[in-house]
Amino acid sequence: MTLLVAGAVVVLGASFLGGVTGFGFSLVCAPLLLLAGFGLADVVVINLVIGLVTRLAAAVRLHHSVNRRRSTYLVLGSLPGLLLGFLTRDVIGGDGLKAAAGGVAVAAAAYLMFRPPAPRADLPERVSPLSSGAAGMLGGFLGITTSLNGPPPVILLARQNAEPREFVADLAVYFIFCNALALVLIGLGGGLSLSRVGVLLACWLPGALVGNAVGLTYGSRLPVALFRRLTLGLVMVTGLITVATSVAGS
Template identity: 40%
Template sequence: MVLGLAVAAVGFAAILGGATGFGAALLTTPLLLLVGLPVPEVVVVNLAATLVTRTGVLCRSHRHVDVRRVALLVAGSVPGAWLGAVTVGMIPPHVLKPAAGVLVALAGIRLAFIDGGRPKRPGPALIAVTGLTGGYLSTTTSLNGPPAAVLLARARVPPATFIADLAGYFVVTCALSLAILGVRGQIPLGVLWPALPMFLVAAVAGNLVGGQIARRLSGRAFRLTVVVLVVVSGLATALGS
């Protein structure tokens, strides 16, 4: 029962992620926590699903990648991911779960205002620090997307570059995060089979459906739906912990 609900949650979140280019983990994290999966398993599922789905996006949009910016983000994410893996065991689960919910809700609120303000071109230091923050969040909660998404949105990069840069960043950061967790023995073996293949199939299918929906719906209306769902799910996780 729990596994079925969890797979459905991953597929549902992947639909939104496929339509927006990011945000799947923002929904997957609180939904999987709500159905009863422990944080370490949620992190592995999110990282693996993001790696698989964003690899396809990167293959299709690699010509639009700003290589220098993505390289700086990744360079910052490596020490951040390692630091997260080292310190996550020091955070009690009853603290980490509501903290993840609050983080999701705050990210959703920030996404609601992501179009506001003047364009701000980030310097190398800010990009690296953003990568560091995302890397730390990657191995602790798998929520590595919001820092980079906000950075790119504030810079007002073209949509194609926005999606391509995030895809490049996600592919490398998620792969490195999984490798770090694996080396440190922090990947729960119970989630690898048969659950993980089921999660990945749901993520890929949901991502494809999301891509089709994106072509038919108003971007503004769909994004509003995403923001509302992200905030509500985050608050539900935080308050239900």
């Protein structure tokens, strides 16, 4: 019961941050649930399911703000990453993957935070198929193996100075498709056990929806500069936590 309540608090808080930033749910929830004693396989499934459901709500609310070209490249890029992660997730150690993902996220976020790109408000935004596809592929690989599929597309969007509503909307589309496909592949591989995670999802999902709704309301009101610092700071902090929990568990 103590673990159930502690997990509910973690999910509620992580969902609020996810609503504000568009991506923070799994980054916050995964390391904290692992620290609480839940297994990696269950944490991955829980994060993917809750992330999928809460991002559906965000996509419906912000569908007019979606950059269709960029979100399409992100989704298409995730396909080979998901497949590669599915084929190798039993071979590569989970702690090593988490540590590598956290380290890369911290380094990239620190670079963007302390050496931000020059403003280009006078030029139309350029969406590169190569960089968007690469971010989607890396995110897909990390998503099916660790549920930490946020940092690569987040860093891409921060690098391109996406406006906050577009930032959240594009990530919502990406997470919906990436999480859904990851769950399908995990199910095909026999990794879905409703007897273990079904009760947890039933208890935690209502709180996740409430936290996400409140976060969406406040996130759309943040100034662009504050939003950028918040998202990159969150990537750095949770990346460090991920590395720490990986080292402690190895």
